[in-house]
Amino acid sequence: VWRVKKEKPTPQPIEYGIRYIVIPEENYKNENGFMTVEYKTSEEVSNELEERFSNGKISQKVFEKRLSKIPKVGRIKITLGRENINNAISRWFIFTCIYNDEIIFNKHGIEDIPYVYGGDRLWWNDKSYNVNEPWDGELKLNVKDNYQDKVYRFKIIKERYPLNKYESDTTPQVAG
Numbered sequence: 001v002w003r004v005k006k007e008k009p010t011p012q013p014i015e016y017g018i019r020y021i022v023i024p025e026e027n028y029k030n031e032n033g034f035m036t037v038e039y040k041t042s043e044e045v046s047n048e049l050e051e052r053f054s055n056g057k058i059s060q061k062v063f064e065k066r067l068s069k070i071p072k073v074g075r076i077k078i079t080l081g082r083e084n085i086n087n088a089i090s091r092w093f094i095f096t097c098i099y100n101d102e103i104i105f106n107k108h109g110i111e112d113i114p115y116v117y118g119g120d121r122l123w124w125n126d127k128s129y130n131v132n133e134p135w136d137g138e139l140k141l142n143v144k145d146n147y148q149d150k151v152y153r154f155k156i157i158k159e160r161y162p163l164n165k166y167e168s169d170t171t172p173q174v175a176g
Contacts, residue, residue, distance in 0.1 A: 022039060075130050076139075080124065081120065090112050094108050137158060
């Protein structure tokens with residue numbers, strides 16, 4: 001009796017993608033409001049800007065001005081929501097981003113007016129800061145709130161993950 005030898009499937013090369021995960025090290029919601037952090041690559045920032053322009057939401061002049069300010073690597077957006085309008089003014093905050101124990105930026109907020117009084121009865125304010133140097137692994141973001149005398153700590157993790165299902169171990173890995 002002849003047996004037909006089953007051929008083993010040819011292993012496919014593993015393709016990886018990159019994603020960015022923001023992790024609060026502490027609870028960033030409290031009785032006074034909330035704080036969120038978002039990271040976008042320069043490509044994502046550019047695509048959003050082009051979409052807004054093509055949908056007629058911004059003018060050619062605004063598009064060109066914002067296009068010239070696109071970060072080289074990425075942008076960190078911090079949204080503050082506070083019960084007290086005075087605490088939602090960014091002058092109370094110091095934003096520090098650290099990579100490999102080196103400060104990427106250390107920015108003091110400005111005397112600005114929170115732009116939204118939301119349905120959640122909070123005053124909202126946004127701050128965005130560019131990241132212009134390449135990085136792998138993780139960024140640390142510390143937001144010091146001098147009004148409440150608190151420091152909020154976040155990590156932005158750059159993670160490699162498999163795009164296809166050919167790998168037996170699909171555990172994501174920190175890029176770097």
